[in-house]
Amino acid sequence: MANYFNTLPLREQLNQLGVAEFMSNDEFADGVDALKGKKIVIVGAGAQGLNQGLNLRDSGLDVSYALRKEAIAEKRASWKNATDNNFIVGTYDELIPGADLVINLTPDKQHTSVVSAVMPLMKQGATLSYSHGFNIVEEGMQIRKDITVIMVAPKSPGSEVRAEYVRGFGVPTLIAVHPENDPEGKGFDQAKAYCVGTGGHRAGVLRSSFVAEVKSDLMGEQTILCGLLQTGSILSFDKMIEKGIDPGYASKLVQYGVEVVTEALKHGGVTGMMDRLSNPAKIKAFKISEELKKIMRPLFQKHQDDIMSGTFSRVMMEDWANGDANLLKWRAETGETAFEKTPAGDVKIGEQEYFDNYTLMVAFIKAGVELAFETMVEAGIKPESAYYESLHETPLIANTIARKKLFEMNRVISDTAEYGCYLFDQACKPLLADFMKTVDTDLVGKNYNAGKDGSVDNQELVEINEAIRNHPVEIVGRKLRKAMTAMKAIKTA
Ligand SMILES: NC(=O)C1=CN([C@@H]2O[C@H](COP(=O)(O)OP(=O)(O)OC[C@H]3O[C@@H](n4cnc5c(N)ncnc54)[C@H](OP(=O)(O)O)[C@@H]3O)[C@@H](O)[C@H]2O)C=CC1
Numbered sequence: 441m442a443n444y445f446n447t448l449p450l451r452e453q454l455n456q457l458g459v460a461e462f463m464s465n466d467e468f469a470d471g472v473d474a475l476k477g478k479k480i481v482i483v484g485a486g487a488q489g490l491n492q493g494l495n496l497r498d499s500g501l502d503v504s505y506a507l508r509k510e511a512i513a514e515k516r517a518s519w520k521n522a523t524d525n526n527f528i529v530g531t532y533d534e535l536i537p538g539a540d541l542v543i544n545l546t547p548d549k550q551h552t553s554v555v556s557a558v559m560p561l562m563k564q565g566a567t568l569s570y571s572h573g574f575n576i577v578e579e580g581m582q583i584r585k586d587i588t589v590i591m592v593a594p595k596s597p598g599s600e601v602r603a604e605y606v607r608g609f610g611v612p613t614l615i616a617v618h619p620e621n622d623p624e625g626k627g628f629d630q631a632k633a634y635c636v637g638t639g640g641h642r643a644g645v646l647r648s649s650f651v652a653e654v655k656s657d658l659m660g661e662q663t664i665l666c667g668l669l670q671t672g673s674i675l676s677f678d679k680m681i682e683k684g685i686d687p688g689y690a691s692k693l694v695q696y697g698v699e700v701v702t703e704a705l706k707h708g709g710v711t712g713m714m715d716r717l718s719n720p721a722k723i724k725a726f727k728i729s730e731e732l733k734k735i736m737r738p739l740f741q742k743h744q745d746d747i748m749s750g751t752f753s754r755v756m757m758e759d760w761a762n763g764d765a766n767l768l769k770w771r772a773e774t775g776e777t778a779f780e781k782t783p784a785g786d787v788k789i790g791e792q793e794y795f796d797n798y799t800l801m802v803a804f805i806k807a808g809v810e811l812a813f814e815t816m817v818e819a820g821i822k823p824e825s826a827y828y829e830s831l832h833e834t835p836l837i838a839n840t841i842a843r844k845k846l847f848e849m850n851r852v853i854s855d856t857a858e859y860g861c862y863l864f865d866q867a868c869k870p871l872l873a874d875f876m877k878t879v880d881t882d883l884v885g886k887n888y889n890a891g892k893d894g895s896v897d898n899q900e901l902v903e904i905n906e907a908i909r910n911h912p913v914e915i916v917g918r919k920l921r922k923a924m925t926a927m928k929a930i931k932t933a
Pocket residue numbers: 483484485486487488489507508510511516517518519544545546547548550553554571572593594595596597598599852853854855856
């Protein structure tokens with residue numbers, strides 16, 4: 441199998457990369473009708489599998505789970521996830537032949553073997569769905585020509601797909617039909633219905649392509665969403681310990697701080713997050729974020745270039761073939777960091793205190809969101825897609841860190857995202873070493889405003905406010921957030 445993207449002529453690569461059409465609410469007027477009464481069989485009951493299945497069932501659809509024989513015989517976590525929630529569970533032989541829609545929600549690494557096992561059992565004219573296009577785009581998987589191939593890709597961890605649905609909202613979702621597999625022209629209607637079933641239509645849906653989803657998803661997860669949150673958290677904690685801040689306080693500030701500051705990002709964009717700082721702190725955070733952008737831009741560009749050329753996927757697949765040696769080594773190293781091993785102290789940190797005492801994280805997030813967005817757009821990804829993959833999803837990932845630190849984030853995200861996160865983190869920490877020498881506790885651990893009289897240069901503040909508000913991620917963000925009328929606030933620690 442060859443990398444599908446790399447086999448396309450440049451014209452077609454650019455065509456597929458540039459697909460991102462924001463869909464209006466009335467395009468979902470038929471609800472889940474296209475899937476009503478159809479047999480939906482999900483393969484895999486993990487992070488996405490279980491949570492999407494719960495939403496689809498609550499939306500009135502007929503969902504069951506096909507698991508590999510060993511998972512059923514050994515009553516593994518996936519079997520328990522599905523049976524504890526009263527779903528019918530069966531083997532591939534038992535369930536796949538009757539399925540109208542087979543949703544493959546196993547780890548990307550397993551897709552070639554899972555799809556190869558499932559495909560011969562699928563009935564004529566059935567549909568196969570993915571939530572990430574890696575297998576189709578990077579591995580060039582060929583699907584039987586009578587089968588329709590669709591993608592419904594929530595831009596969120598599975599846990600938040602469920603949590604947002606239960607809150608009455610949803611997560612932004614990319615839907616697509618593989619141009620090589622739409623023999624009956626029904627793929628798009630089915631993808632829309634599936635997306636309504638998960639609640640995605642309430643948060644914003646882009647009609648996308650497998651190519652656009654893969655090249656943006658990989659970039660978001662490696663850089664701002666997971667990589668930089670990991671690097672920023674570890675460096676912030678280590679700095680506080682070096683400067684004598686109480687470890688329990690430092691641990692709590694870092695564990696929950698990213699969730700608190702990004703909640704402001706979710707509702708009001710970078711502008712809203714920066715507005716939570718005092719004027720002097722805002723000016724400082726702006727200047728630091730500019731410095732961080734300068735240092736990290738080449739690394740962000742390298743990640744995007746390697747994703748576009750297929751180098752990233754080739755190297756990761758070499759690690760798969762090598763028994764995940766790097767992934768497992770990096771996972772173990774992350775588990776050994778002082779941040780991970782230091783429990784959050786029993787200390788009260790007020791909501792505003794998270795902003796005032798963690799200005800450094802605000803600067804990291806501003807820099808990372810803007811850089812990821814800028815780099816994706818430069819590479820041909822549409823601003824709407826780049827917004828979901830940078831700004832909107834950052835708070836959803838931050839929620840997982842608040843639950844159980846970086847361990848939880850890396851457990852909940854896909855193996856592909858986890859690998860890319862560590863890859864970025866390994867390269868980013870040394871890059872930031874000199875910068876971190878300049879950081880003191882006024883930026884992390886103590887109130888930035890302490891001992892200052894709060895005065896600022898008016899002209900400088902006006903210029904900085906303008907720069908923040910007029911960044912392209914803010915312009916597209918204001919438009920997309922207008923469609924998110926049902927967005928709910930979450931309770932933070
Ligand atoms: N994690 C996330 O939040 C997101 C994931 N995605 C995409 O969704 C898809 C699923 O990812 P994710 O939910 O993280 O996956 P998980 O790692 O959570 O999937 C675990 C499930 O897959 C099954 N599985 C593992 N290996 C095999 C195999 N060889 N054969 C059959 N079943 C197997 C497991 O069953 P068993 O008990 O037998 O091991 C389990 O049910 C991926 O394409 C990913 O990129 C997209 C958006 C976000």
